Amino acid sequence: MYELIISTLxxxxxxTTPLLLACLAGLYSERSGVFDIGLEGKMLFAAFGAAAIxxxxxxxxxxxxxxxxxxxxxxxxxxxxxxxxxxxxxISGVAINFLAQGLTAVLGLAWFHLGGHTPTVPDxxxxxxxxxxxxxxIATVPIIGPIYSVLLSGQNILVYxxxxxxxxxxxxLYRTRFGLRLRAVGENPKAxxxxxISVTLLRYRALLITGFLCGIAGAYFSIAQNNAFxxxxxxxxGYIALAALIFAKWRPVPAMFATLLFGFLDxxxxxxxxxxxxxxxxxxxxxxxxxxxxILTCVLLxxxxxKAVGPKAGGIPYSKER
Amino acid sequence: MSARRPLPRWADVALLPVxxxxxxxxxxxxxxxxxxxxxxxxxxxxxxxAFGNLEGIGFTLYFATDFIFAGLAVAVAAQGGLFNxxxxxxxYLAGLGAIAVGLALDHTSWLLVLPLAIIASGIxxxxxxxxxxxxxxxxxxxxVITTIMFxxxxxxxxxxxxxxxxxxxxxxxxxxxxxVDAGKIPQLRTWFHQFxxxxxxxxxxxxxxxxxxxxxxxxxxxxxxxxxxxxxxxAASLYAGISNSRTIMTVMFIxxxxxxxxxxxxxxxxxxxxxxxxTSGFGFVGVxxxxxxxxxxxxxxxxxxxxxxxxxxxxxxxxEMPAITxxxxxxxxxxxxxxxxxxxxxxxxxxENAFMVFGPKQKAEAAxxxxxxxxx
Numbered sequence: 001m002y003e004l005i006i007s008t009l010x011x012x013x014x015x016t017t018p019l020l021l022a023c024l025a026g027l028y029s030e031r032s033g034v035f036d037i038g039l040e041g042k043m044l045f046a047a048f049g050a051a052a053i054x055x056x057x058x059x060x061x062x063x064x065x066x067x068x069x070x071x072x073x074x075x076x077x078x079x080x081x082x083x084x085x086x087x088x089x090x091i092s093g094v095a096i097n098f099l100a101q102g103l104t105a106v107l108g109l110a111w112f113h114l115g116g117h118t119p120t121v122p123d124x125x126x127x128x129x130x131x132x133x134x135x136x137x138i139a140t141v142p143i144i145g146p147i148y149s150v151l152l153s154g155q156n157i158l159v160y161x162x163x164x165x166x167x168x169x170x171x172x173l174y175r176t177r178f179g180l181r182l183r184a185v186g187e188n189p190k191a192x193x194x195x196x197i198s199v200t201l202l203r204y205r206a207l208l209i210t211g212f213l214c215g216i217a218g219a220y221f222s223i224a225q226n227n228a229f230x231x232x233x234x235x236x237x238g239y240i241a242l243a244a245l246i247f248a249k250w251r252p253v254p255a256m257f258a259t260l261l262f263g264f265l266d267x268x269x270x271x272x273x274x275x276x277x278x279x280x281x282x283x284x285x286x287x288x289x290x291x292x293x294x295i296l297t298c299v300l301l302x303x304x305x306x307k308a309v310g311p312k313a314g315g316i317p318y319s320k321e322r
Numbered sequence: 323m324s325a326r327r328p329l330p331r332w333a334d335v336a337l338l339p340v341x342x343x344x345x346x347x348x349x350x351x352x353x354x355x356x357x358x359x360x361x362x363x364x365x366x367x368x369x370x371x372a373f374g375n376l377e378g379i380g381f382t383l384y385f386a387t388d389f390i391f392a393g394l395a396v397a398v399a400a401q402g403g404l405f406n407x408x409x410x411x412x413x414y415l416a417g418l419g420a421i422a423v424g425l426a427l428d429h430t431s432w433l434l435v436l437p438l439a440i441i442a443s444g445i446x447x448x449x450x451x452x453x454x455x456x457x458x459x460x461x462x463x464x465x466v467i468t469t470i471m472f473x474x475x476x477x478x479x480x481x482x483x484x485x486x487x488x489x490x491x492x493x494x495x496x497x498x499x500x501x502v503d504a505g506k507i508p509q510l511r512t513w514f515h516q517f518x519x520x521x522x523x524x525x526x527x528x529x530x531x532x533x534x535x536x537x538x539x540x541x542x543x544x545x546x547x548x549x550x551x552x553x554x555x556x557a558a559s560l561y562a563g564i565s566n567s568r569t570i571m572t573v574m575f576i577x578x579x580x581x582x583x584x585x586x587x588x589x590x591x592x593x594x595x596x597x598x599x600x601t602s603g604f605g606f607v608g609v610x611x612x613x614x615x616x617x618x619x620x621x622x623x624x625x626x627x628x629x630x631x632x633x634x635x636x637x638x639x640x641x642e643m644p645a646i647t648x649x650x651x652x653x654x655x656x657x658x659x660x661x662x663x664x665x666x667x668x669x670x671x672x673x674e675n676a677f678m679v680f681g682p683k684q685k686a687e688a689a690x691x692x693x694x695x696x697x698x
Contacts, residue, residue, distance in 0.1 A: 037466070081660065085667035090405055090466050092664030094609055095656050102652030103353070109647050110357035116647065239470055246467065285486070291478035294471040301463035310464075 046218025447582015
């Protein structure tokens with residue numbers, strides 16, 4: 001039983017990683033006052049880019065770089081549309097999601113002729129699990145053994161990066177000048193502008209960070225968790241990340257817990273396929289657990305359990321008045 | 323430089339969308355060229371495939387039927403400043419209404435089934451959109467986010483129902499029972515064999531009626547006035563004594579109902595049963611259609627035919643150019659959304675300048691202004 005719990009938690013951590021990265025990505029963008037529905041699309045682009053480059057070069061780091069690159073390009077497009085051209089941020093995000101869905105499939109078929117998949121990424125092109133020292137020996141120790149050898153050890157480097165990104169984001173957001181300005185520009189861009197700081201530049205920087213983190217999240221799908229790109233492999237995870245961001249009320253540490261919760265629900269859902277629950281002895285439909293993150297988010301948004309209020313300037317393009 | 327004048331109405335309504343569409347097509351053409359195909363051949367194949375014969379036209383209009391409903395759903399909400407991105411989920415769930423009527427009344431006549439199925443699916447779609455509407459109106463949750471969430475919830479509900487409740491015994495794949503005989507909406511090809519295999523069916527009549535309905539609703543009724551006022555300035559409508567929350571809930575119900583009606587075309591008009599993801603993302607096409615059609619019902623109808631042609635042409639393209647998949651349509655769709663929706667500001671300033679320079683009236687006025695400023 002204990003081992004089952006630990007292995008479920010290990011699965012939770014693996015499933016949480018891309019959610020967490022995407023959620024933090026969205027945090028930078030939305031804290032700066034730019035809605036980002038396009039997390040999903042950026043991740044999908046990155047998953048494709050990372051797999052394509054890893055297949056060709058056989059180097060995981062180059063693959064990661066490729067994924068980050070394409071995701072950041074998409075972020076710049078989003079920024080041009082929503083900051084420079086003052087377009088509708090939601091519509092721009094929707095467009096990027098469709099573009100990702102279509103273009104990855106079209107290019108995948110054209111380049112690799114495998115019905116839209118990439119070929120299998122060689123092991124050198126993947127981020128493989130890192131086994132911590134003495135993992136095998138410690139595994140036999142009761143209680144902490146499994147925690148060390150199954151939960152902490154044996155994850156790939158992107159998992160550690162994702163969880164490390166939480167304190168880093170916290171520090172950036174609350175302890176640096178950039179973070180202070182970022183939070184200010186999402187609440188009251190006029191005040192920031194009056195202080196002589198460029199709203200445009202700040203928002204562009206925030207969106208570049210968003211693209212960067214989404215790139216890592218996307219690469220995780222295709223060259224860490226799996227070993228190829230498959231059509232639409234992000235499967236709505238970008239929207240779950242968005243839900244988690246609301247759930248966390250746009251704060252980094254709660255973002256980690258929210259994504260862990262949603263990751264746990266995902267792991268549970270996989271484990272519970274058709275298995276009756278021990279106490280009430282009925283099989284909970286997995287669809288219910290799948291829908292739970294969305295239901296919880298709506299309930300929270302409605303203010304029935306606490307109230308989630310986003311950055312005040314979110315979604316509104318900033319224009320100087322003459 | 324003095325402030326730009328707004329575009330003349332015809333340029334705003336027709337010229338700018340067409341230019342944006344051309345821009346989207348140029349970028350799509352570049353993508354096609356990048357994968358080593360000839361974009362001009364592609365356009366020719368798509369046009370011939372969509373309009374070349376009655377079968378092609380039948381398919382185009384069949385898709386257009388879906389897109390009219392979805393586009394109107396997005397457009398009518400947009401008139402009130404609301405972005406209903408949940409047409410997909412509303413239509414998906416509304417399939418339940420369509421199939422219920424179809425299965426229950428399959429021994430009567432399609433003349434009875436069609437209107438009742440429209441009503442039933444409309445009510446289910448409407449109610450599904452009413453919840454986000456209520457949450458927006460009364461609890462202040464952003465309708466964009468909640469409708470996205472509701473798409474996923476609808477999908478989970480449908481997968482559950484199709485797997486465990488609606489699936490007849492002895493059937494392997496998750497689907498509802500098949501509708502037979504009078505439960506099906508007749509396709510035009512049963513009377514006119516020239517339509518070949520095209521699934522165009524009588525549901526299109528209701529799509530046309532819906533276009534007229536939305537036009538009358540938005541521009542000829544008190545509710546429509548309240549809706550447009552709220553869309554332009556929610557504070558103004560509030561001061562005018564209009565209940566915004568009531569307007570929001572009503573329009574979300576109507577929007578969801580329109581999206582829901584799409585299910586009739588798919589479920590009873592073509593597939594004769596409910597299957598997983600029978601809406602195949604068409605609800606999202608509604609976003610592109612509404613943007614392209616400037617949220618005006620007639621524009622939506624035109625844009626729906628255009629997108630119907632894109633989808634039908636895309637199928638032909640897949641046959642003729644195996645290197646290109648149907649996903650190319652999604653790319654074009656994305657670019658249309660990007661250029662007509664989000665990057666609208668890309669061409670507008672240039673166009674406004676062009677009109678300032680080349681428009682005779684504007685030129686005269688500008689000259690007059692110049693003189694005044696130099697004199698003053």
